[in-house]
Structure formats: structure tokens, C-alpha cells
Amino acid sequence: MYRYDEFDHRFVTERVAEFRSQIDRRLAGALTEEEFKPLRLMNGLYLQLHAYMLRVAIPYGTLSGLQMRMLAEIAQRWDRGYGHFTTRQNIQFNWPKLKDVPDMLDALASVEMHAIQTSGNCIRNTTSDPLAGVAVDEIEDPRVTAEVIRQWSSLHPEFTFLGRKFKIAVTGAEEDRAAIAVHDIGLQIVKNVAGETGYRVLAGGGQGRTPMIAKELRAFLPKADLLPYLTAALRVYNLHGRRDNKFKARIKILVHELGIEEYARQVEAEFAAMDKAAVAAPTDEVARIAAYFAPPKLPDQPAEPEAYTRMLRTDPGFAAWVGQNTHAHRVSGYRAATVSLKPVGGVPGDATAEQMRVMADLAETHSADEMRITHEQNVVLPHIALGDLYTVYRGLRAVGLDAPNRGLVTDIIACPGLDYCALATARSIPVAQAISNRFASTERQAEIGPLSIKISGCINACGHHHVAHIGILGLDKAGVESYQITLGGEPAMGPAIGERTGPGFSYDDVPGAVETIVETYLGLRESPRETFLQAFRRVGMEPFKEALYAAA
């Protein structure tokens, strides 16, 4: 993991002091509310329906036991004993008091964390693959690139007052687990024909009210050109992105209106004219960062420890959890495990202070002191010896973190919705809970197979509903919640935006409608091996539409 040096420490400490002064100057009237708002947003502080909300950055979703423990302490000391992990691999605290926020930031700084640029019209937390450094199909650990970008984008003098927020995602593997096609810029680490490592660069993806799949900006960018090229891409966006309408201000609209060819031409012209050496990260600096992400020294372990296979045989709950929630590891005798924050009927992404401490303990003892937050709002313990898996499972089970549902119908993504959010037009969390309860049976979930349900409580799409197999969007229709359902969205494996089924459903009818969709799929699939997405792509919308609306 990356560790701060004296400069990183000083930077974050000074930034906290600056924010403290910004609060004081707001209270003294030197800053107007209009001026203060973007400054507090740039430091992760939102004003929500009932309280302030502090969003803390977890760079590329990686954190240590010590850091998780501090999140637990913050939850207990300054919040209501829990935190909410987000689709951008961050964590949100929903009930802080404004006066406490600088102290919370000091506490975070003491464990090398911050809330810089988790909101606002600037470059946000760079997200990445939760299986970075673990996955068998990886060319290079994407977190090195993500950390280079984190540093370069922190308080960037040119790009801190953009037209709108700007999100970058990086993947280093063949299978895209970072959803790079729905980001403002997506970077995929690739090798060219000469065998050199570089980036395939995508631009103009995004969700929100105008969902778009990103287009290819550059097929191959040499690694050394990363920061100059990003600077060129951002500069063209900063100068020419629309500022007349907040809802048309993301780069996806610029790329759409110019066309990717014209946008690329302008970026290349800017890039060609730039003094690249003045912008690029020096290779020795990149090497310094890369050293922090060297694979942990994992002791040799047997490939099939006897105790492990015995527990698999004799504890069906454990076997189900291993089958559904663990992942192949590049080192023999190890697996990575997803800790599901989606217990049946629970609030997706929430964890209590106690649960955070248990995960921290397990990570320290059994996972090389590392955890990852996933964009599905779960946690990954990346390096578990097979012989330790049962202990880990038991530890998780003791605090209700053992749901064997990763990627299944109850592994629901949901935004905070009308329970917290000032922008929401409908509730999300209770809808997720009702659906989860309806599909509570482990056997039934297994029978249904891989299926993503994602719920957003407004058109801004924080719940990623556009790229869900079953997407649910809560709207307000004349004072009544109404939910649109989309089918066939997918963030990565042939990225696609979901298609609307038809008229919306009332709050009470959503779980039934989802069940109808699932039953329709079970009835028409060619075999249990044909997933929901495959079946939908084969048969299209019609059978689902008929099942949903024929009776009406």
C-alpha cells in the first residue's frame, strides 16, 4: 500500500488547516454561502436533508486495518455508529456536526486519509479494480497509475473549478471490474504490438440523466505521456465544455456534441503543443510509487489444505460462501474474499463500527493488512490463505457479514435516496430492503444466478441504475413516488445502457414487478447456465414487457 512521506503528510495537514480557516471565514462573513459551498464540497462536505454529510476518500478503494479502525472510531465518536460505503469506493458519514468536521479531518490525516475532492466540480477520487494485485488476468497493478493521478489531481491549480465533476477509473486487467466505460475518462492498461505497456484511453462515459458509454480517445498511450495527455484532455474540456446548463456540463455532452473525432483532434493538438517534460511524472517518481504496490510477501501455503477441504465438505454455509464470495488468487494456496455488505433486508453498503473493527482485525491477521472497497459497495479481503478461510468466515459470520450473495439478486446497489439525500425524488434504501427480503432464500438466489439490481432515488443515477441488469429509478410524479424499471444494462462485459420496460411502478409494486421479471427469465432461459443478461440479449424486451403489463 502507498504510504505518505513527509510531503504528503504536510500537504494533507495544511489542507485541513485551510478548511478550518474556510469554515471560520464563512462564519465571520468573509466568505458568502455561495463562495463557501464549492469550497466545502471540494472537501467532501455536503448539506443533506437532515444534516451535513462527510464523504471520505478511500483512494482507489484500498485501505489498511489501521485506517478501517479509524473509520470505525469516527463513526462512533462523531456519527451514529455506522458509515456507508459508496459506489465510488469511498465512505460517507451521514450525521456529523459542522463544528466537528475539522477534528474528523485531523483524525483522518493521522492515518493518511482525507476528504479532498470527494465532491465538487473537480477531479474526483480515482477508482480502480478491487482485485488489483490479485487478479490472474492482470497486466499491471492499476493502483500505481491511480496514485500518480491522485497526487497530480490534488488541488490542481488549473482544474479545480471545472464545469462539472470529473471521474477517472483505471483497470489493469482484461476483465473490467472498474466500469471504465461509464467514467469521464477510463484508462485500461494494455500492451501494444511491440510489447510495451501503455494505456487505452476512453472518454465521455457517464451516467446521470444522459447516460453514455465512453468512446475510444486513444488506442495506445505510452505510459510516460499519462499526465500530459490527461492535462490536454482536461484543458479542452475546461475551455469548451458547456457552462450554460449544469445538466449538460459533463464531458460526455462535449464529446457527444463535438464527436469523438473532433474532440480527439483538439486533445492531440493541445498535447502536441505542450511541454510534456514539465507536466509528466518523472520515471523515478513513478518507480517510487510502484514500489509501494509490490505484491505482499505471502508465505507458501498448501494448494489444498486438508482442514479447508474438510470444512468445505461438512459446512454447507461455508461452502456456499466460498463458492459465491471468493475469487481466484494469482498465488497458489490463496483466495480473495468479498465481504458482502448486503445482508438480507439490510441497508446496502452500510457497516457498523463493530463490523468495521472485525474486518480490520481479519485483514490484519489474515489478509496482509489490506482491504478494498468495491464499486458494488462491498469489501474485499484480498490475500487469504485457504487454511485461514474458515476462520475468516466464522469471524465475519459472528457480526452478520457472511451473506453468500456476491453478484446475486440480493447484492443490490442503492444510493441513499430520500432517507438522506437532498437531491432525491424517491426512497431507494427501503426498496432495496423489500426486494432483498423477497429473494431471501439462498437456494432461490443460487437458482437465479448472476443478476444485478441497482437503485437510484433520482435522475442523477448515483445508484448506477443505467448499467444494472435490472435498474430501478425513483422519480416524483405529482408528489407520489414512481419507479421506472430498465433492463439489460451492464457496466463492463459489453457495456450497455438499460432499456426502459414502459410505464413506472408505484413504491409498493416494485418488488412484485422485479419478481415478475425474474420469474419470466427463469421461464424462458435455455438452461440454468444462461444468465439473465444473456437471456435478455437473446430474447429482448418483449417477453418481459408482456409479463409486466399484459394484465393491466
Add this chain to the structure above:
Amino acid sequence: MLLLDHTGEIANRWTEVAEEAALPDGPVILPLSRIAEAEGRPETGVHLPNTADPRPLPPHFPHLALISVAFPSFADGRGFSIARCLREIGYTGRLRASGPVIADQFGYLLECGFDEVWLPESVAKRQPAADWLDRLGAVSLSYQRGREGRASILDRRRAASGR
């Protein structure tokens, strides 16, 4: 109105000239449409709206002692990129940010290549020059390699490790 640079408040010698107005004596800032009048006239500047493309300007640089870039709002950050662009294409004269920017942006403005800030009274009365100087030191380090001769964190790391 308040004019300041990295040393604090300074006197404004420049007069902004409207589209149709006659040219007074002394230093003037012309609208972009009249940029040709700068040729052969001493102490002449030009005002750029933040929608203007700076790329065609280099032929005028020898005649321009000042370029003023408009910030219609502190939240509209196009001026930062325009400044960076002007410096990259070789403008070495005085560069002014003009509009209701705020003290918290002073460091960014200087890093992007501005020399001075021309503030309306609405901001100046709440954020006097002392506030601006105070803000400058708030975050003393930067990860980016800037223009003002300030060593970036990357360069300091190299120096510290003797690389």
C-alpha cells in the same frame, strides 16, 4: 475596486476602454475587437472574455504589455486554462485576472501564470488584500509542477533523496 499581486495591494494605472470610446492617453486595456490598435502604441493591453481562443494571439504579443482575462464568476474556471495556454504559447507580459474571484483561489491563479487580480468592490470589501496574502501560504506544497518557480513535491522528493 482592488488591484493586488503577490506583494499585496498595488496601484492601478490602467484604464479599460469600451468598444466605441476614444483612446485616452496613458495605459489602456482595449477590448479584443480593437487589438490591432495596440500596434505602435506604448503601454497597451487587451481584455479577453473567457470564451476567446488565445491561440491566434502570438503575433500581437510584442505590442501587448498586459492581457486581462475575464472571470465572470469565481466558479467559472476557464480563465485558469486560458492563462496556462497564454504562458505556453509564449506570452511573457503582465497577466491580470479580472472579476469576482476569491482569496482561496489566489495560489491557483499565480500558479497558472497570472501576475495580478483586479477585484470588484463586492469581493474586496469582504476579502481585503491581507486575506489574499494570508491565503497564499495556506497550502505551501503542490504536486504539480507550476510556473512560479515554486518547487513541486515531486522535485522536493528528488532533492531529498539525492536522485
